[in-house]
Amino acid sequence: MDIIVDGITKTYGLQHAVDNLSFTVKTGEILGFLGPNGAGKTTTMKAITGYLVPNTGDIQVGGISVTRNPAEVKKHIGYLPEHNPLYYDMPIIDYLGFVAGLHGVDKKKIESRVSEMIRVCGLKSEKHKKIRELSKGYKQRVGLAQALIHDPEVLILDEPTTGLDPNQIVEIRELIKNIGKEKTVILSSHILAEVEATCDRILIIHNGKIVAHGTAEELRRQAHGDELLLIGLGNTERNEAFLALKALPTVSLVDFSDENSSTFKIQSQPGQTSAKHIFNLCVEKGWYITRLTPVETKLEDIFREVTKN
Amino acid sequence: MMQIWLITQRELQSFFDSLIAYIMIVVFLVISGMFTWLYGSDVFFVNQASLQSFFAIAFWTLFFFIPALTMKQIAEERRSGTIEMLLTKPVSEWQVLWGKFLATLTLIGIALLLTLPYYFTVWSLGPIDHGAVWAGYLGLLLMSSAYISIGLFASSMTNNQIVAFLLALFIGIFFHLLFGFISANISGLAATVLNYLSLSTHYDSITRGVIDTKDILYFLSIIFMGIISAEAILVKRSVN
Known part of the structure; x- marks a missing residue:
């Protein structure tokens, strides 16, 4: 029924x-x-x-x-x-x-x-x-x-x-x-x-x-329509990497994930993925990737986001 | 019909499980027996076998007992939320109320049945007007029905049992005493109306052995008015 x-x-x-x-x-x-x-x-x-x-x-x-x-x-x-x-x-x-x-x-x-x-x-x-x-x-x-x-x-x-x-x-x-x-x-x-x-x-x-x-x-997709990646880089300098990542065409936002290490949060342009570009960039500059994880939005976050006044 | 009967059964079970039924019956028998045999118009002196003193005292004991029986019937269900459980089953407010009404009336019926030995002993003492006795019992049953209905109405107004009890007594005292009392002290149309509204007027006329449709109609109207008002309140689902 x-x-x-x-x-x-x-x-x-x-x-x-x-x-x-x-x-x-x-x-x-x-x-x-x-x-x-x-x-x-x-x-x-x-x-x-x-x-x-x-x-x-x-x-x-x-x-x-x-x-x-x-x-x-x-x-x-x-x-x-x-x-x-x-x-x-x-x-x-x-x-x-x-x-x-x-x-x-x-x-x-x-x-x-x-x-x-x-x-x-x-x-x-x-x-x-x-x-x-x-x-x-x-x-x-x-x-x-x-x-x-x-x-x-x-x-x-x-x-x-x-x-x-x-x-x-x-x-x-x-x-x-x-x-x-x-x-x-x-x-x-x-x-x-x-x-x-x-x-x-x-x-x-x-x-x-x-x-x-x-x-x-x-719901996850709706809440975070844009891809969000957590990336860690080695053999690089923080600020240089930051600027280079920011210059990538598919990237809309880059943020330091913590104070010291070269870990960044990267948000892609709507509907696009940046993994490939990041990889190419690293190859070109001779950096190596220590981590690359898509950030899953937790249901709790969605809940909090849609129900806040 | 089935639903009403199921609710009646459950309510009766709950009366007997919680000892309320036994206490009520024992206290009722003791008080009415004491007054029938020891006080008032003592059966051994009036030279006539009659149950008048029993009916006079039962008229008052039931007036106080019935609100004590009905006070929890709706109020407690509202307080604990079981009324929601009940009314989301295929059961109407109407069926719930009649089920509870019948359960209380059955309990009163059992109590009255147990007073029949009084009748038989008085009978053995001398000639008795059997018609008046049966009319007296009918009068008590009708009066009880009216007060059960008023009690259920009071109980559906609140989720506090004590409030329900006092409210039922407050409404009841008008029918039991005040309407008759006031009408005796005033005159004119108001006196006639109040005299008609007074429950004791109709009760007296029935216990005299005259069973008039007018009196029966009076009791039935109170019963239905009470249940209909209680239903209207339950349908509204107010939270307090």
Whole structure:
């Protein structure tokens, strides 16, 4: 089921939590939702699940409008809300059974679904405990299990890995990845590495607007469209090398990388590469290259760049 | 329908798991039993087998007990955020409210059922007006339903249980006492209106054994008004 978010705006008083936001997620795709706190991630997710009604715009899940027919849409969505609210006074098995019943899972199938979810989410050893007695990681698993209990086609996960230890994070990521092969998944996170590892596409929002959008690769390219090289030279004098490099036709910017050694940061002209020219220059002058590395922009840098005010 | 029943079951389970149900039932039985047998118009002196004193005391104990039962029902879900979990399932606000309403009413029903031995013992003492007794029970159930509905409304206004409790009592005291009290002290149209609004007027007329559609309609209106207002508040999703 595709999710089409079409120009939604949600205001709280005068503040625009979400401002004319549009995007699409296709079946079999995992979309990572990034943004600083208060960017509008949670509001958008609540709108998709039908919990909040946007002031304007519409959302379609599998061709059904959330604003016009929320009851129908809710059947196909599995949702893990932020802070993972659960009925702490219930045992895990009862709770999952209750949620399955609400979703209209066939009475005869409830038991087998519940035990399958307990297996998939690794809750076997804890299954008779009350939710109150569980550690944070296990509570998070229960939250995930209740979102998956009716085998939904769309999965909305608001920060699914908070409070988990590194092993659990890896397990949950694998789980989400597997589920994401056939289903439509949106997940939000603060952890950039996680989004990069799990998601097919990344959407960065800031102040309720999309500021960057694409695969991790595409984002890197967008953020640093121009090639950036780190180069170290031997058998040369710093300033001479600096001027010679600057004179190359494909180079737009040269910068010393540190105080003393002959290491430079070289930015190329848009769409061009300078490696060949640098090499030729070195051959001509009799310098040798101690290092030549393309500088990868980290997702953190992109994130910081697009979300600064 | 299925959804309402599931929510009712869960709420009942939570009443019994948290001991609230047992405490409520025991305290209710002790207080009403004490007043029926020991105080008030003592059954052994009035020379007539009647449950009047029981109904008079239950009228007040339930008035205080019901807000204590309903106060957490929505407020706690709002505080912990589980209301979001619930309403993003294929469940409507309407179903959630009725589910909780029925759970509380069932608990009150169980408490009232356990007072039937009072009825049978009084009956064994002498002739009793059976019609009046059953009408009295019906009156208590209708009154409880009205206060549950008001309690749910109060609980949906806030995410603080104590505020919900006090608010329910505050709204309730108008219907329970003040409307009747004021109408007795003034005259004219206002007095008629307030007298009609007073819950005790309708409760008294039912417990006298006269079951009038007008009274039934009065209780049903309060029940629906409460639930509809609570629904309107839940739909708004205000954060506080």
